[in-house]
Amino acid sequence: NKLDAYRVEHADIGKRSLRNTCLRYLAFGEAELANTLVSKQYHEADNMTDALAALAASVAAELPGRDALMQEYDDKWHQDGLVMDKWFILQATSPAADVLSKVRSLLKHRSFTMSNPNRVRSLIGAFASSNPAAFHAEDGSGYQVLVEMLTAFNRRNPPVASR
Known part of the structure; x- marks a missing residue:
C-alpha cells in the first residue's frame, strides 16, 4: 500500500x-x-x-x-558514490552461491575504486562483516579475498586497512 x-x-x-x-x-x-x-x-x-x-x-x-x-x-x-555504496553492500551480502566471484568482479566496476575507503568498506567490509556464510566458507576462499584486498589496500592507506 x-x-x-x-x-x-x-x-x-x-x-x-x-x-x-x-x-x-x-x-x-x-x-x-x-x-x-x-x-x-x-x-x-x-x-x-x-x-x-x-x-x-x-x-x-x-x-x-x-x-x-x-x-x-x-x-x-553509477556516478553517485555514496548511493552506489548501498548497491555494493547489497552485492556483497547476497546469499547467492556465486557471491565471492561477484565481489571479485566488482573490484573492476566503474564505480569502485580502492582509493576511496567508503567504496572498500561497502564492498569488502560488508562482505567480511555481514556475509558470514560466504566469508567463512569451508575452503577458506572468503578469507583469501580479504587477505588479498587488505594487502592491496594497505599499500594505499595503512590506517584505514588496519580497521
Whole structure:
C-alpha cells in the first residue's frame, strides 16, 4: 500500500518500515508474485528507502528479476558514490552461491575504486562483516579475498586497512 506522498514524519516512517518488512517476507514466498511486488515497489518508489528495500528483498530472496533491478539501479546511480555504496553492500551480502566471484568482479566496476575507503568498506567490509556464510566458507576462499584486498589496500592507506 503506497503512501500518498513521502514525508519525514514518525507515522510515515513507521508505515514505510512495516511495508518494507512485509515486502521482504513476501519476497520469500511464491517467486512470480514476489518478483512482481518487488519490481512494482522499486519502480514506483519516490524515495531511496523504498527503492533499496525492494532491491534488498530481491537480492535476499534471490528473485529472478534481481539482476535486472540491480542493473537499473547501477545505470541510474553509477556516478553517485555514496548511493552506489548501498548497491555494493547489497552485492556483497547476497546469499547467492556465486557471491565471492561477484565481489571479485566488482573490484573492476566503474564505480569502485580502492582509493576511496567508503567504496572498500561497502564492498569488502560488508562482505567480511555481514556475509558470514560466504566469508567463512569451508575452503577458506572468503578469507583469501580479504587477505588479498587488505594487502592491496594497505599499500594505499595503512590506517584505514588496519580497521
